[in-house]
Structure formats: C-alpha cells, structure tokens
Amino acid sequence: MANKEKVTIVVSSGDLDKVSASFIIANTAAAMDKDVTLFFTFWGLNVLRKSAFNLRAPKIIQKLFSLLNRGGKERLPLSKFHMFGIGTFLMKYLMKKYRMPSITEAIKTAKELGVKIIACTTTIGVMGLAKDDFIPEVDSLAGASAYLGEALESKVNLFI
Amino acid sequence: MANKEKVTIVVSSGDLDKVSASFIIANTAAAMDKDVTLFFTFWGLNVLRKSAFNLRAPKIIQKLFSLLNRGGKERLPLSKFHMFGIGTFLMKYLMKKYRMPSITEAIKTAKELGVKIIACTTTIGVMGLAKDDFIPEVDSLAGASAYLGEALESKVNLFI
Amino acid sequence: MANKEKVTIVVSSGDLDKVSASFIIANTAAAMDKDVTLFFTFWGLNVLRKSAFNLRAPKIIQKLFSLLNRGGKERLPLSKFHMFGIGTFLMKYLMKKYRMPSITEAIKTAKELGVKIIACTTTIGVMGLAKDDFIPEVDSLAGASAYLGEALESKVNLFI
Numbered sequence: 330m331a332n333k334e335k336v337t338i339v340v341s342s343g344d345l346d347k348v349s350a351s352f353i354i355a356n357t358a359a360a361m362d363k364d365v366t367l368f369f370t371f372w373g374l375n376v377l378r379k380s381a382f383n384l385r386a387p388k389i390i391q392k393l394f395s396l397l398n399r400g401g402k403e404r405l406p407l408s409k410f411h412m413f414g415i416g417t418f419l420m421k422y423l424m425k426k427y428r429m430p431s432i433t434e435a436i437k438t439a440k441e442l443g444v445k446i447i448a449c450t451t452t453i454g455v456m457g458l459a460k461d462d463f464i465p466e467v468d469s470l471a472g473a474s475a476y477l478g479e480a481l482e483s484k485v486n487l488f489i
Numbered sequence: 490m491a492n493k494e495k496v497t498i499v500v501s502s503g504d505l506d507k508v509s510a511s512f513i514i515a516n517t518a519a520a521m522d523k524d525v526t527l528f529f530t531f532w533g534l535n536v537l538r539k540s541a542f543n544l545r546a547p548k549i550i551q552k553l554f555s556l557l558n559r560g561g562k563e564r565l566p567l568s569k570f571h572m573f574g575i576g577t578f579l580m581k582y583l584m585k586k587y588r589m590p591s592i593t594e595a596i597k598t599a600k601e602l603g604v605k606i607i608a609c610t611t612t613i614g615v616m617g618l619a620k621d622d623f624i625p626e627v628d629s630l631a632g633a634s635a636y637l638g639e640a641l642e643s644k645v646n647l648f649i
Numbered sequence: 650m651a652n653k654e655k656v657t658i659v660v661s662s663g664d665l666d667k668v669s670a671s672f673i674i675a676n677t678a679a680a681m682d683k684d685v686t687l688f689f690t691f692w693g694l695n696v697l698r699k700s701a702f703n704l705r706a707p708k709i710i711q712k713l714f715s716l717l718n719r720g721g722k723e724r725l726p727l728s729k730f731h732m733f734g735i736g737t738f739l740m741k742y743l744m745k746k747y748r749m750p751s752i753t754e755a756i757k758t759a760k761e762l763g764v765k766i767i768a769c770t771t772t773i774g775v776m777g778l779a780k781d782d783f784i785p786e787v788d789s790l791a792g793a794s795a796y797l798g799e800a801l802e803s804k805v806n807l808f809i
Contacts, residue, residue: 339670339674341666341670346501346532349531350530357634357637371666371669372666423615423616429611457743476677477678488670509691510690510691513793517793523797580775583777587774
C-alpha cells in the first residue's frame with residue numbers, strides 16, 4: 330500500500346461538469362491501482378450532502394446561506410448554461426446516453442475502488458453545514474495540513 | 490525525447506481567460522524545451538471546434554445542447570464580465586494592444602513548438618460533438634487513462 | 650533554503666472562495682516550513698490592487714475595462730450566489746464567525762510566513778492595470794517562464 334503512486338484532487342467546485350471530471354480522473358486512477366484521495370471543500374461539499382436544505386443549521390445566517398446554496402449530489406448545476414435547469418437536464422440526458430456515470434454512481438464506484446473521500450473541516454461551517462449533514466460515503470473530515478501531507482507525497486495534484 | 494521533463498494540462502474551461510492562461514503556460518514550457526500535452530475536455534472542447542453550430546449532431550438533444558453551447562476558438566467568452574460580449578470585446582482589444590496572442594495564433598504557435606493537443610473521448614458525445622467537428626490541429630483523441638499515463642510522468646500537472 | 654520542498658500556486662481567480670482556498674493552502678504549507686509561491690494572474694490580480702477604480706489607467710479602453718472589473722481585496726465576490734452582494738455578505742459573516750481569516754488578514758499572515766507573492770507581467774495590461782496599482786505586499790512582477798522555473802521544482806503545483 331505504501332508503495333503505490335498517489336493522486337490527490339481538491340474538489341472545490343460543485344458544478345456537475347467539474348465534479349464529473351474529478352470522479353472520472355479519480356476512478357480511472359484507482360482502476361490503475363493508484364492510491365487516490367478526493368478532498369472536498371467549499372462548493373464541492375455540496376456533493377457530499379445528505380439533503381437539499383439543512384434544517385439543522387445551528388444559526389439563522391447559516392440557514393439563509395444553506396437555503397441559497399441548496400445542494401445534494403442529484404442537484405448539481407452545470408458551470409455554464411444551467412439556465413434554470415434546461416442546460417443541465419440536456420447534459421444529464423447526454424451523460425446517460427453516452428454511459429457516463431451519474432455522480433451517485435461515480436461515488437459508488439469510487440468507494441468500491443478504494444478512493445478516499447474527505448470533507449474539509451475548515452469550510453464546513455462557512456458553507457452553512459454541520460458534521461451530520463454528510464452522506465456515509467465520507468471517510469473522514471480533515472483540514473488543510475492533512476491535505477498537504479497527502480499532496481506532498483502525490484505524483485499528480487489537481488485543484489478542480 | 491524520452492528524457493525531457495513533461496508538463497500536462499487539462500483544459501476543462503472554454504473561457505477566453507482560462508484558455509489563454511493554458512496556452513501561455515503550454516507555449517512557454519514548450520519554448521523551454523519541455524514535452525507539453527494539452528488535454529481538452531468538457532467546455533475546453535469548444536476551443537477545438539471547427540464551427541459554431543454542429544448541424545451534424547446525430548440526435549435532437551445533442552443539436553439542442555450544441556445550439557446552447559455554440560463554440561469555436563473565435564467565440565470564447567470571458568469567465569466574468571462577458572456581458573453580452575462587451576467585456577469580452579474590451580479584453581480582446583487589450584490582448585491585441587499588449588501583444589498577447591489570440592487563441593488562433595496561440596494554437597499555431599503551440600503546433601510549431603510541438604505541443605500535443607488531445608481531445609477527450611469521454612466527453613465528446615456529452616458535449617454534443619462528433620469526431621469530425623474538430624480542427625486539424627488536434628493530434629489525437631484519448632481517454633482518462635491516456636491522460637493519467639502522461640500526468641503520472643509529468644513534473645507539472647494543472648487542471649484549468 | 651534551497652532544500653525546502655516547494656509549493657507553487659497560480660491564482661487566476663478573483664472569487665472570494667477561490668482566493669480563500671489559495672491562501673489557506675499557501676499559509677498552511679508555509680507553516681509546515683515549505684517554500685511557497687503564489688503567482689497571481691488574470692482576475693487573481695484583483696486581490697493585489699490598491700484601489701477599486703484605476704483612475705491612472707493609461708487609455709480609455711483600459712479605463713472602461715477597469716470600471717467593469719472593479720477589484721481590491723475587500724471587494725471580491727463569490728464564484729456563486731454573489732447575488733448583488735447578499736450571498737457574499739452571508740459568507741463573509743460565516744467566515745468571520747468560524748474564524749476563517751479575511752483576505753486582508755490572510756495576506757498579512759502570508760507575508761509573515763514568507764510566502765512569495767508575485768504578479769504576472771503578461772496579464773497586467775490586459776486586465777487594465779499598471780505597475781503602481783499594486784499593494785506593497787507584492788514581492789515582484791514576473792512572467793510565465795519565471796513561473797515555470799518555480800513550478801518545475803515544486804512538489805505541489807495547483808492552478809486555482
């Protein structure tokens with residue numbers, strides 16, 4: 330295990346296309362027997378949220394921000410041409426047609442291949458989230474120094 | 490050739506500023522005698538499209554998405570302040586004034602310096618494109634495992 | 650000094666969340682005794698501007714673009730949900746509440762930890778800026794070949 334080459338990706342975007350790209354690279358690397366870590370931060374945390382609207386957000390400002398920033402892996406918008414969902418609907422259709430996995434499927438595959446899924450502790454509160462808002466596929470919560478520890482040992486580092 | 494240091498860049502954005510940054514880094518690295526690969530995916534594929542509207546898109550949903558996502562290297566918008574073309578016009582004017590090459594010129598220079606231009610097979614269909622939509626400057630089409638093969642050998646890896 | 654591991658980050662975004670992520674990673678790496686360089690380009694240059702509106706922009710087109718692209722580290726918008734400032738106000742509130750440093754504080758810490766702050770010469774003019782628009786915390790101005798020189802020696806390279 331210690332001798333495997335490492336690939337570490339920061340997923341700071343919650344856009345459907347950017348998140349898809351992250352999982353395509355991560356799952357391909359894991360299938361090539363690399364040791365892969367996905368580190369989700371800022372909007373990327375939306376991918377890991379259990380539900381759309383966080384009723385348990387401790388304070389009113391977080392509730393407001395959580396309402397603005399409704400997430401969940403089924404609801405990620407496109408980074409362009411979201412257009413109230415029309416563009417995103419079209420791309421989801423094309424993803425299905427061309428057998429590109431949905432984010433839900435990609436997370437499942439990632440777990441099967443041993444990809445580590447980490448949520449950034451530093452930005453959880455800032456995004457209006459709390460620890461128990463995350464799906465069980467999250468391996469752990471960690472901060473920037475844990476990220477850098479992995480990154481400094483990795484052959485491929487990306488920020489998406 | 491095998492001993493040259495490698496630089497590999499994923500170009501996932503089709504925004505004028507991000508694409509300019511990609512070519513500035515790629516062409517500078519190639520001028521420094523590095524082995525450079527640009528791997529275009531998602532909106533980045535717009536840079537490599539022959540024409541704005543893809544009449545040959547095989548199916549109606551692709552035609553619709555292709556109509557939304559009109560591309561071509563002369564038509565890339567800014568990531569900010571595109572403002573129906575006004576901001577983009579201003580930046581193109583300033584790029585010319587400060588002798589920053591246009592994308593068309595940057596692609597020409599890239600080819601002269603031996604930069605490899607690769608289009609991502611996984612996302613071609615999803616973006617409403619077909620193989621013969623691309624400009625002849627594209628060296629080849631390849632998937633995520635080909636990308637990772639390059640990336641794992643590279644000194645500099647970027648995702649733009 | 651020469652033996653320290655290097656971390657080099659291109660900051661091409663001027664969005665509050667992306668710039669925060671850049672400084673969190675940079676300052677954490679510097680605190681771990683790494684040799685860190687932040688290379689600001691395109692919208693990232695907004696972080697380093699003295700004032701919002703550049704009255705000294707030499708030509709009218711630059712003045713116009715500078716007016717569109719009003720910057721300064723206190724005025725960075727969010728990449729999403731800026732919503733005329735409402736979303737950005739909410740996140741700034743949450744950043745304060747969760748003791749995430751403001752950009753002004755993050756720059757101060759970066760300087761104390763020895764992080765190098767470099768402004769990209771190639772894009773200064775294109776962004777409607779001039780050399781004396783920058784805050785004194787900028788260590789130097791440099792181009793893409795200087796960036797690549799650093800990047801080729803770095804253990805971690807990111808483009809944000």
